[in-house]
Amino acid sequence: MSIINKFIKNNINDPYILVCTSKSQMLFCKDILDKKDIDNDLIPTPKGFGGVCTTAIKFDKRDLQDIKNIVRYNKIKTEGIYPFSKKYKYNLKEIYNDNLSQKFIDIIKKIEAGVDLSKEDIVYLLKAKDKEYNSLIKTADIVRKECVGDRIELRAAIEFSNYCKKDCNYCGVRKSNTTSRYRMEEKAILKKVDELYKIGIKTVILQSGEDLYYTTEKILSIVRKIKEKYRMGITLSIGERDHKEYKLFSKEGVDNYLLKIETANKELFERIHPDDKYDERVKHHRLIKEAGIRVGSGGMIGLPGQTLENIAQDILFQRDFGIHMIGFGPFLPAKGTPYEREKSGELEMTLKVVAITRIVCQHVFLPATTAIASLHPEGQTLALKAGANTIMLISTPPNLRENYEIYSNKNMVDLSFAIESTRDAGRKMPKYLNYDYIKDMGYDIEDSLI
Numbered sequence: 001m002s003i004i005n006k007f008i009k010n011n012i013n014d015p016y017i018l019v020c021t022s023k024s025q026m027l028f029c030k031d032i033l034d035k036k037d038i039d040n041d042l043i044p045t046p047k048g049f050g051g052v053c054t055t056a057i058k059f060d061k062r063d064l065q066d067i068k069n070i071v072r073y074n075k076i077k078t079e080g081i082y083p084f085s086k087k088y089k090y091n092l093k094e095i096y097n098d099n100l101s102q103k104f105i106d107i108i109k110k111i112e113a114g115v116d117l118s119k120e121d122i123v124y125l126l127k128a129k130d131k132e133y134n135s136l137i138k139t140a141d142i143v144r145k146e147c148v149g150d151r152i153e154l155r156a157a158i159e160f161s162n163y164c165k166k167d168c169n170y171c172g173v174r175k176s177n178t179t180s181r182y183r184m185e186e187k188a189i190l191k192k193v194d195e196l197y198k199i200g201i202k203t204v205i206l207q208s209g210e211d212l213y214y215t216t217e218k219i220l221s222i223v224r225k226i227k228e229k230y231r232m233g234i235t236l237s238i239g240e241r242d243h244k245e246y247k248l249f250s251k252e253g254v255d256n257y258l259l260k261i262e263t264a265n266k267e268l269f270e271r272i273h274p275d276d277k278y279d280e281r282v283k284h285h286r287l288i289k290e291a292g293i294r295v296g297s298g299g300m301i302g303l304p305g306q307t308l309e310n311i312a313q314d315i316l317f318q319r320d321f322g323i324h325m326i327g328f329g330p331f332l333p334a335k336g337t338p339y340e341r342e343k344s345g346e347l348e349m350t351l352k353v354v355a356i357t358r359i360v361c362q363h364v365f366l367p368a369t370t371a372i373a374s375l376h377p378e379g380q381t382l383a384l385k386a387g388a389n390t391i392m393l394i395s396t397p398p399n400l401r402e403n404y405e406i407y408s409n410k411n412m413v414d415l416s417f418a419i420e421s422t423r424d425a426g427r428k429m430p431k432y433l434n435y436d437y438i439k440d441m442g443y444d445i446e447d448s449l450i
């Protein structure tokens with residue numbers, strides 16, 4: 001059994017899903033199932049069964065009666081229990097046209113019917129060119145519109161430390177790189193969060209290198225203060241931590257944890273990460289999820305030595321692992337790293353990956369990554385048109401930003417840039433932003449975008 005299969009609960013053969021009315025009810029229920037040793041897994045609630053980026057409990061039909069009893073006995077509030085079939089139907093009629101190969105049409109029919117794509121189908125789509133390329137992007141755009149609508153999701157990242165104990169071959173802030181290092185203290189971080197709150201940002205991403213200067217207590221203190229004062233969503237992106245820490249983060253209200261798989265090929269993973277083991281990274285995905293925190297994953301496209309089969313595997317990993325937020329960006333060479341002379345990932349290939357990920361994973365958040373915005377001036381707009389729905393602002397204080405160069409020539413995606421990409425992609429900005437405040441700050445934003 002491969003390690004992925006060991007961690008993906010594959011003893012659920014005839015899957016059902018239980019959708020609760022709230023996250024706390026869902027976690028309460030999961031806890032009981034775990035205590036009773038009933039196999040279960042947390043997955044993004046599929047389209048048609050509940051809100052986007054909420055979590056459903058997947059289980060096997062053999063436990064259906066037991067679970068119904070547990071729900072009744074414990075008065076768990078549920079939306080319902082359903083067979084896990086993708087009941088939601090997409091209308092892809094406009095995709096069919098001349099000049100598409102039979103194989104391509106067969107794949108579109110599978111998507112319409114809610115049949116899972118195979119690795120072979122995905123490899124085929126990754127090779128799409130010309131008319132089939134355009135049809136692939138269009139299909140993803142239709143699925144995106146149905147799943148997450150036309151408004152983008154806007155999040156903001158504070159890169160609060162670029163110290164890192166690891167030496168990943170591709171990363172510009174790897175330990176051995178001579179870059180000037182900085183750390184932000186709690187007060188400076190909270191000051192930045194306050195600015196984001198005033199703009200109306202709902203979720204802040206706290207990102208850093210793997211820096212143990214920030215002890216569990218330090219992180220918890222920041223999380224607690226953000227939750228108390230602002231009630232914002234919090235995403236942590238601080239690398240692999242201990243499983244007890246994930247539990248504590250969860251208890252304190254951390255909503256999401258961004259820890260990318262980068263590549264789901266063990267050999268490639270271990271070649272690019274001299275300090276990491278693939279099986280451990282997979283285990284951490286599982287531990288974060290089991291702690292009740294949604295997992296953000298994804299990876300890099302165009303890594304040295306990466307094949308189309310590897311990329312297909314990366315996409316399937318996201319689906320089979322029930323990942324809620326999936327960020328795929330191109331690999332970009334970073335100065336001073338062992339890979340500084342390698343070739344960048346390609347724009348079209350990255351866009352195809354975004355599109356296929358939307359088609360395969362559907363009811364999830366897909367960022368138009370900073371990396372794709374750095375590869376090409378229109379990369380972000382094109383990603384939004386290829387299935388992506390989320391933009392991450394770089395909200396690190398300006399004087400520190402340039403030191404967080406995980407790759408060279410990073411695009412410092414700011415609010416103006418995000419507004420422009422949204423406009424160019426023909427989409428709308430989120431409802432929840434504080435537009436009066438934003439306009440007072442001098443941003444140019446027309447009412448049709450709001």
Ligand code: 5AD
Pocket residue numbers: 170171172260262299300329330331332333334371406407
């Ligand atoms: N090229 C592209 N993406 C990179 N990342 C880090 N270094 C690079 C690089 N050289 C991405 C990884 C990481 C995220 C923070 O940035 O996917 O998880």
